[in-house]
Amino acid sequence: MEFLMNFGFSKEDIDEIVNNNEKNVLANIVLNKKNVSEVIKYLGELGIGKSTVKELFIYQIGIFFRTKDEIESVFDEYEMDSILKSLTYDVNTVDLIEF
Numbered sequence: 273m274e275f276l277m278n279f280g281f282s283k284e285d286i287d288e289i290v291n292n293n294e295k296n297v298l299a300n301i302v303l304n305k306k307n308v309s310e311v312i313k314y315l316g317e318l319g320i321g322k323s324t325v326k327e328l329f330i331y332q333i334g335i336f337f338r339t340k341d342e343i344e345s346v347f348d349e350y351e352m353d354s355i356l357k358s359l360t361y362d363v364n365t366v367d368l369i370e371f
Contacts, residue, residue: 275309276289279312279316279325280322281322281326285326288326289326292331293330293333301336304337307337308336310339311336311338312336314340314343315343318347318352318355318356319356320356320359320360327363328363331364332367
């Protein structure tokens, strides 16, 4: 999970992510780090901050198993400002988005 440091995550952030997810899920994140990196970059381009991305890793890690193109396609169907505000307020609102 050290590749997350390239995105500004601290060792403590990574420890928190690791402690809040199952080992097999984390193994899949590492195996798919190229895709995960693209998703993180895309979320950053949208203006989603590191703390919100960290919360997504803790509470909604499934979003990182989607491709950037899948996320972009779905997000394009919604009003972007609403998505950004909702995710910043509560990352669990991602459940309301139909992937």
